[in-house]
Amino acid sequence: MEILQGGLLVALKLTAPLLIVSIVVGLIIAIFQAATQIHEQTLTFVPKLFAIAMVLLLLGSWMMTVMNDYVNQIFARLATI
Numbered sequence: 609m610e611i612l613q614g615g616l617l618v619a620l621k622l623t624a625p626l627l628i629v630s631i632v633v634g635l636i637i638a639i640f641q642a643a644t645q646i647h648e649q650t651l652t653f654v655p656k657l658f659a660i661a662m663v664l665l666l667l668g669s670w671m672m673t674v675m676n677d678y679v680n681q682i683f684a685r686l687a688t689i
Contacts, residue, residue: 611682618678622671625663633659 637652
């Protein structure tokens with residue numbers, strides 16, 4: 609049960625920055641579209657893609673460290689069983 613709980617916590621840690629940035633960029637673009645009456649699908653996709661790529665570049669090493677620590681913890685627990 610602890611492994612499952614730890615996995616859910618790690619998944620939340622890893623996805624939260626990406627989801628928050630995507631929501632913020634989407635909200636800004638939605639406000640811009642409502643103000644200008646421009647409703648183009650690519651206008652929402654490209655900035656979100658760019659923002660998520662930037663977050664991955666900035667936080668990718670931290671995300672890999674978190675995931676590596678969790679996997680090492682799982683293997684350590686398996687060795688004790």
